[in-house]
Amino acid sequence: MNTLSPDAPQPALGREPAAHRRFRISIVDYGIVIAFLLLCVALAVLTPTFLTSGNLLNVGRQVSIVAILAAGQTFVILTAGIDLSVGSVLALAGAVAAGVSASFGWGPGIVAGLLVGGGAGLLNGLAITLLLVPDFVATLAMLSIARGATLIYTNGQPISVADGAMRFLGAGTIGPIPVPIVVTLIVFAVAIVVLRSMTFGRYVYATGGNRRAAAFSGIDTNRVRVLVYVASGLLAGIAGVVLTGRLATADPQAGVGYELDAIAAVVLGGTSLFGGEGSVARTLLGALILGVLSNGMNLLDVSPFYQEVVKGVVIVIAVALGNLEQLRHRTLGA
Numbered sequence: 330m331n332t333l334s335p336d337a338p339q340p341a342l343g344r345e346p347a348a349h350r351r352f353r354i355s356i357v358d359y360g361i362v363i364a365f366l367l368l369c370v371a372l373a374v375l376t377p378t379f380l381t382s383g384n385l386l387n388v389g390r391q392v393s394i395v396a397i398l399a400a401g402q403t404f405v406i407l408t409a410g411i412d413l414s415v416g417s418v419l420a421l422a423g424a425v426a427a428g429v430s431a432s433f434g435w436g437p438g439i440v441a442g443l444l445v446g447g448g449a450g451l452l453n454g455l456a457i458t459l460l461l462v463p464d465f466v467a468t469l470a471m472l473s474i475a476r477g478a479t480l481i482y483t484n485g486q487p488i489s490v491a492d493g494a495m496r497f498l499g500a501g502t503i504g505p506i507p508v509p510i511v512v513t514l515i516v517f518a519v520a521i522v523v524l525r526s527m528t529f530g531r532y533v534y535a536t537g538g539n540r541r542a543a544a545f546s547g548i549d550t551n552r553v554r555v556l557v558y559v560a561s562g563l564l565a566g567i568a569g570v571v572l573t574g575r576l577a578t579a580d581p582q583a584g585v586g587y588e589l590d591a592i593a594a595v596v597l598g599g600t601s602l603f604g605g606e607g608s609v610a611r612t613l614l615g616a617l618i619l620g621v622l623s624n625g626m627n628l629l630d631v632s633p634f635y636q637e638v639v640k641g642v643v644i645v646i647a648v649a650l651g652n653l654e655q656l657r658h659r660t661l662g663a
Contacts, residue, residue, distance in 0.1 A: 407604055423569035426570045
């Protein structure tokens with residue numbers, strides 16, 4: 330028997346209780362943090378080597394290159410774009426930096442590498458906005474162009490780096506902290522400030538959320554799209570210089586497949602491939618999860634063949650869970 334008065338407020342069908350909704354939002358907001366911590370705990374239990382300072386610093390050093398690429402990729406994906414060229418641009422920038430530094434010193438070498446990266450990003454952006462070439466096609470073409478240019482510049486041979494300053498960027502330390510980790514933290518600190526506190530960051534989210542509405546509101550969306558590709562190329566240049574310094578050589582085959590790892594870190598961090606939703610801080614966590622996962626499997630002597638399978642499965646599960654949560658969120662009207 331229903332003891333409620335007919336005039337009493339009835340619970341709305343399909344509405345989620347406020348307490349449940351707060352819990353769900355917490356899981357969505359901090360799910361990647363929880364996943365990262367659980368992964369670290371599991372590896373700490375399975376292998377005592379994992380939590381040693383030397384291993385953790387090595388993980389940070391290994392993650393730094395992909396993380397820097399992923400920071401730039403986040404800007405691009407937030408505008409609903411994609412940049413497949415960053416791995417090849419990294420190789421070209423590193424080769425030019427090594428070649429120029431051998432002749433003119435580390436300063437001009439680093440500047441040349443960054444200009445190459447930013448210039449490649451500018452060409453991507455102009456091809457997409459002025460020539461109306463789809464992002465996927467334009468950056469796929471740049472992937473091929475930059476890789477070919479690297480092979481031409483190096484004649485297919487590695488370029489050794491003897492300059493101590495260049496090597497310091499990749500292999501040096503500031504106190505106990507490797508320089509690549511310091512560079513990565515600086516990159517992400519700047520990216521977070523730009524996206525959270527600057528007008529350009531709001532324009533990036535608006536362009537990715539609804540490009541037509543953003544244009545109607547007075548935002549020059551083409552300019553925003555060009556600039557995010559320049560940023561992605563510039564960060565690929567930074568990654569190329571750091572990697573070249575770490576290896577003490579510019580390998581023409583460097584960066585092969587790095588664009589996929591960068592995209593995986595962004596997606597694992599929860600940034601929507603449809604644009605307008607995401608966080609560069611979570612991208613860093615996504616890169617760390619991939620790095621820790623690879624490191625843990627190496628410590629556990631998992632075959633490299635199986636490692637690729639595991640990484641792929643983890644990415645698919647993460648994206649699927651994110652999509653299901655978004656669908657549930659919309660269905661409940663929360």
